[in-house]
Amino acid sequence: MSASAFxxxxxxxxxxxxxxxxxxxxxxxxxVFFLIVTTLFPLGLSPELSRLRDVAPGALWVAALLSSLLAxxxxxxxxxxxxxLEQYVLCGQPLTWLLLAKTTAHWLLSGLPLVLIxxxxxxxxxxxxxxxxxxxxxxxxxxxxxxxxxxxxxxLTVGLRRGGLxxxxxxxxxxxxxxxxxxxxxxxxxxxxxxxxxLYLLAALFVLALTLAPLTAAAAVRISIE
Amino acid sequence: MWxxxxxxxxxxxxxxxxxxxxxWFGWSAFILIVGALYGGLVLAPPxxxxxxxxxxxxxxAPSAWMSLFIYVVMASSAAIGLIWRIKLAHAVAASCAPVGxxxxxxxxxxxxxxxxxxxxxxxxxxxxxxxxxxxxxLYLGYIALRSSIDDLQRAxxxxxxxxxxxxxxxxxxxxxVVWWNTxxxxxxxxxxxxxxxxxxxxxxxxVMILGFTLCFVALLLVRVRGEVLRRERSAGxxxxxxx
Amino acid sequence: xSLSHFLSMGxxxxxxxxxxxxxxxxxxxxxxxxxxxxxxxxxxxxxxxxMGELAG
Numbered sequence: 382m383s384a385s386a387f388x389x390x391x392x393x394x395x396x397x398x399x400x401x402x403x404x405x406x407x408x409x410x411x412x413v414f415f416l417i418v419t420t421l422f423p424l425g426l427s428p429e430l431s432r433l434r435d436v437a438p439g440a441l442w443v444a445a446l447l448s449s450l451l452a453x454x455x456x457x458x459x460x461x462x463x464x465x466l467e468q469y470v471l472c473g474q475p476l477t478w479l480l481l482a483k484t485t486a487h488w489l490l491s492g493l494p495l496v497l498i499x500x501x502x503x504x505x506x507x508x509x510x511x512x513x514x515x516x517x518x519x520x521x522x523x524x525x526x527x528x529x530x531x532x533x534x535x536x537l538t539v540g541l542r543r544g545g546l547x548x549x550x551x552x553x554x555x556x557x558x559x560x561x562x563x564x565x566x567x568x569x570x571x572x573x574x575x576x577x578x579x580l581y582l583l584a585a586l587f588v589l590a591l592t593l594a595p596l597t598a599a600a601a602v603r604i605s606i607e
Numbered sequence: 608m609w610x611x612x613x614x615x616x617x618x619x620x621x622x623x624x625x626x627x628x629x630x631w632f633g634w635s636a637f638i639l640i641v642g643a644l645y646g647g648l649v650l651a652p653p654x655x656x657x658x659x660x661x662x663x664x665x666x667x668a669p670s671a672w673m674s675l676f677i678y679v680v681m682a683s684s685a686a687i688g689l690i691w692r693i694k695l696a697h698a699v700a701a702s703c704a705p706v707g708x709x710x711x712x713x714x715x716x717x718x719x720x721x722x723x724x725x726x727x728x729x730x731x732x733x734x735x736x737x738x739x740x741x742x743x744x745l746y747l748g749y750i751a752l753r754s755s756i757d758d759l760q761r762a763x764x765x766x767x768x769x770x771x772x773x774x775x776x777x778x779x780x781x782x783x784v785v786w787w788n789t790x791x792x793x794x795x796x797x798x799x800x801x802x803x804x805x806x807x808x809x810x811x812x813x814v815m816i817l818g819f820t821l822c823f824v825a826l827l828l829v830r831v832r833g834e835v836l837r838r839e840r841s842a843g844x845x846x847x848x849x850x
Numbered sequence: 851x852s853l854s855h856f857l858s859m860g861x862x863x864x865x866x867x868x869x870x871x872x873x874x875x876x877x878x879x880x881x882x883x884x885x886x887x888x889x890x891x892x893x894x895x896x897x898x899x900x901m902g903e904l905a906g
Contacts, residue, residue: 538755547751547755550747551769554773557780557783557784558780558783593775597772600768604764605761633881648856658861658862659859659860659861660860660866666872666873670876705880706884713872713876717872826880829884829885829888830884830888833889833892834891836892837891840905841904845895849899
């Protein structure tokens with residue numbers, strides 16, 4: 382990794398963060414969506430914490446999943462529209478690395494807030510305090526992986542009409558193992574049972590996504606742009 | 608041999624050859640399927656535990672096998688098309704998707720019909736049914752992506768990336784779902800030890816699977832001919848075909 | 851096997867026969883769809899030829 386590539390990546394990350402801050406009223410959208418969706422569960426099921434506790438793992442993860450998917454559409458959209466994406470392809474820096482930088486910025490804005498607020502939401506859904514570290518760590522790994530998967534979906538659908546819905550259709554089946562392991566981890570934590578299994582699997586999925594997703598997204602961007 | 612393969616991949620030769628071969632595969636498939644139907648519905652004795660309901664295996668297992676096999680064919684040919692830029696390979700991948708999706712649907716529907724008498728419920732979130740359902744979603748996503756992109760070449764290449772990502776995920780999805788829940792009976796045919804199914808029941812099953820496979824080849828040959836035409840840029844051999 | 855036993859499938863007829871019917875529909879549907887797809891491609895090629903969209 383050459384110094385200039387690293388600098389280019391850093392500049393892309395800073396640019397994305399700076400641009401997002403200019404429209405800072407929208408920065409909170411994924412977070413608000415997450416909060417609203419988790420609120421739907423008590424409203425739709427039951428206000429009793431004991432009952433909510435049973436569905437809390439699934440509810441937290443489904444909400445995080447949906448919020449991530451909604452946010453993924455914006456990863457490449459504005460850059461594609463104003464021609465920046467083309468410049469990234471042509472500029473001679475590794476596109477994989479630039480996309481990784483963009484995905485990181487995207488996660489900082491849409492995934493990290495979810496992770497930070499998750500303990501509060503979990504408590505609201507009846508999750509006992511001893512399980513909260515697992516809630517946070519599983520969602521940390523999960524939102525990172527979801528941002529990476531979302532970048533593949535975004536790259537495949539960039540520029541398409543109604544690409545957002547299609548993106549969700551494409552990414553959701555891929556995200557199902559995440560949902561299974563993540564919810565299971567929280568479920569085990571609530572029951573005070575060992576969580577190593579699902580947590581390791583979540584970590585494995587994250588590492589797999591980290592190594593393969595930016596490459597795949599770069600290939601998909603090249604296909605979509607030419 | 609490479610010159611022969613290269614010739615085969617050339618559209619006009621493929622078009623002609625596929626046209627000649629398709630009926631042979633089609634009729635052979637028909638004979639095998641009819642034979643397997645007779646063997647499975649009439650000749651095979653009722654199962655000790657499941658009675659005559661077990662006969663659903665003769666449509667369920669081949670459908671499920673096809674749904675997986677076709678996905679692998681689709682992903683492989685998509686990868687070949689993407690890496691070596693062979694239009695015929697993209698044509699094959701495009702042709703696989705609707706056929707694969709339909710067999711996945713058949714596997715799910717026949718599985719549900721088998722589940723009700725066996726487990727007392729139409730649907731159950733066991734490992735096999737659930738991962739088959741997710742496979743259907745993967746097929747539908749592939750088809751949706753293809754139909755959303757107007758430019759055929761871009762559609763070919765984008766959907767090829769998706770197919771490859773999907774196939775990397777299939778074992779992950781499968782094992783995650785297995786780990787999550789298991790109710791489905793263990794594999795009856797593919798165990799290393801002798802299959803836990805008697806010969807008179809097994810033979811029609813194998814014949815049916817072979818019949819379905821030949822049917823798929825015939826369907827593929829017909830569909831790929833059309834896809835090859837769609838991807839053709841020059842008029843020469845098409846004019847001959849029309850004449 | 852008697853005809854009545856064949857049709858009733860030992861009491862499981864309402865499961866076995868729909869399963870076979872669905873599979874038959876899928877197989878026949880595939881055949882019809884494949885041939886229709888080829889026919890459409892031919893018509894499209896004819897149109898492109900006529901419009902001069904093809905080189906040579």
